Amino acid sequence: MAKTEIFGSPAGAVADEEKNQAVFSSTPESGSESGWTQTWTPDEEKALVRKVDRIVMPILMLVFFALQLDRANAGNALTDQFLANVGITQNQFNLGTQLLNAGIVVLEIPSNLVLYRVGPQAWIGTQIFLWGLVATFQAFQKGLGGYLSTRLLLGLCEAGFIPGSLFTISQWYRPHELSRRYAFFFLGNGVATAAGGLIAYGVLHMRGVAGLAGWQWLFILEGIFTILTGVVFITLFPGLPNNPVSFAGVRFFTEREQLILQQRRALDDPNSLDSAAAVGHRRMSLHDIIGALANPKIWLHVLLTTVGLAPSTALWSYAPTIVASFGYNRLNANAMTSVGQWVSVTLVVIGGFVADRWGRRGYFVLMAVTIEFIFTLAYKCLPDDTGRATKYAMLTLASATCSWWHAVHGSWITINSKTPAERSIRMALFIMAANCAGIVGGQLFRSDDLPYYHRGWTIAVAFMAFSVAVVLVLIGLYALANARIKKQAGINEGSATVDKDGNPVASPSVKLYNF
Template sequence: MADFKEDAVPAYVDETKLLRKIDLRVVPILFAVYIVAFLDRVNVSNALTLGLPAELGLEGEQPNIALTIFFVPYILFEIPSNVIMKKLSPHIWLSCCILCFGVIMIGQGFVKSYGGLLATRFLLGLSEAGIFPGSFYLISFWYKKEEAQKRFTVYWSSTILAGAFGGLLASAIANMNGIQGLSSWRWIFILEGIVTVLVGLASFFCITDFPREAKWLSEEEREFLLRKTGVDESHNAPITIEDVLAFFGKLENWFAAVMYFSLLVCSYSIIYFIPTIVQTLGYTTIQTQLHSVPPFAAAFGSAVVLAYLSDRCRVRSPFIFFGLALLITGLAILISVHGAANFSAEYMALCFVAMGSTGLGGNLVCWYVMNLRGHAERSIGSAWLIGFGNIGGIVATFLFVKKDAPYYHPGYSVCLAMAALCVVSCAGYGLLIWRQRRKTIEGEKIGDGEPLYL
């Protein structure tokens, strides 16, 4: 695989046309799947500002616990889910996950108690566990390294757009309060759940499997793609305990987990609590939902620009460190600047935080996953990164509590510490990758011998 040359394109394969065909068949449906899944995951943050706590009688940290319970099964079942997907095939497993997710979301719209809310949040975490790592795992086998960042970012941007669209949708649904005797927060869950079920049904027919099983490729296109991307031909072999032990014996996998974990503490904080934070700036309920949108729009714009530059320059880490600089700058402003006279600075800081956390995630995931080798390592690694990283979601749910309003000094302080930890762990991971890359270039083969990306 390592001796494939970019100019070795067979005359009977139009690489540009093939890449366009892959883009249309692989990424859009996964994007649609995760935008509804992530929207359903975080819409509770909008519901918390539309009367859910009062109607269910939530007190103290109960809203935070309801956010947290989602992550328990979500984290524990990441790796098992990828193993199951490898056995069943992506189109079956991923469509089943999203279909179950939609049904549970509809049920969440009819809960009557705190216990019911916890139960549905737990089941949501269980059903979504396989979607995010499974999709990254699948995408990684369709593109070579210098093509991957833009596609990873497009997929990752589903989380950004879900955050932005969630605010817009919630502001519209807020006007449905009382229809059919249901509160507006219940309609958020019900309507978004129905859309998720429809996407789940469509995804069974639209999600493609791995290149080797893709019937919409010609035999010549398939063989060319497998050579170009360096796909491990032994992908049907089962993942063994030796594979798992070998994976966890590599220090770079631990550095990667820490850098993703620390980034997600900041990312989930902005995703779950931006309506709450914006509300402290003096907005009404509907204005709060609308003003939650621009920071996500800024994150989307920065993600697209950084992805384009990263693929063009064939390097990842400099753009990741740039995004982390924005994150630290934004958090420093939020923790030190307050008051109506500084409203513009605070709002700009929220945009910086969104750009440096939510807008950076796709770059970080691509950097790690595309440096993994073969089916076994990518299957374990993509689930490991997403699973361990989402422990950050548990931490984030307790950072912005009501008693700390309106300045939230403890929450911003923890996020600032996590941003610094992310810088350190990224530097450590980059150093280990640099050492492996140097050995590869000097002739000491690692994996398939292809130099890793810095």
């Protein structure tokens, strides 16, 4: 008898690789529902997955690295007289941050609809060049109008890249492989956030070169880097498994490898071959969109993302200036801020591996969000006259844990999607929520709350407490939904037939939610 599935992932497969190997056979074996013949060995599949890891993931990580540099470098520019040079105030700077995120939110779903129609090579490649040009020429902005229009345009051009990439990754890997791959993808974002301060520390010293300010050189150099990553993407990225050829015609995978890539997904979803072939060749229907939006649990995921990431958005923008307010040199503050961000990068990777092996992504998110709440509260409770070293240490811990659960949360949403179309819409909503967090977080630290931001930190603590509550509600709803599914399928917990994880054995058509 087959194992109970957790929305596309065999219940035993999420724990370790040995369980995954047990699914395969070195001799031909017919798939009971998919109608195809399985002919590959576990070693052959492992080698192919490693090949995908070496080709698909590094390119997407590189582009995400460039995107985060372009998105976050304005925060580093604050330490180099950016406000005075451009002619704006701190609150106007916050408004620009909100406009950038609003631009992303507005076009997130339309962008994913286009990607579903034309495929990732053409659409994502176009996006990279567009936002790279905006990021470069923002070095010459002047006045409030120029600043706000540049921020909005940058957001509009970046819209759709992150959910489109997450959706693309989900087409290359099986569900129990996703958490660690999402973690590696977000590693591009984390490394950029951590390295951004160090890069800024060096580039901002270029003030005066060719008559330009240091922040202008920061925008120019990082914008040109983005354009170069666009060249790499167009030349090398293989698109989707149904036709893994780059836009420039480069092919990395043999016909047999292409067959294995498609058919191994059918182990989790017998309809995945037809669904994968549809991506990049037809429009998403209104029924697909309505179906994805009708599930109330996705809106709780949206709420969790918005509220839970708002404090981290505020920290990304203001951590350098907060550290400088402790009495440290303003340029050194950029480098000092990166310490917590490097710790965060490490936690993101560890979290991805732990979530895949544990298999309980909801419980992992609950643990991580709770830890973030604890450190946020601890910083809020520090007296104003606390020594700067203690303040810096606690701020570092708060920033290190402020979003390390985000990648696993994305894989949790993906695994509980039933079709590629639903997965695409869910990923768009997921990243829309993250940018809504940017809109909210952009106003947490305001000029009238200087220098300690008491009000901002109080709101951050309240947001994290609420986030813990939302995760608990989600876990409860998924548990109730699974109980209903088991009851309808005639499965009871006292059944004598269970797998090694204690899950009742059922037919392959019975699928449970992962939490």
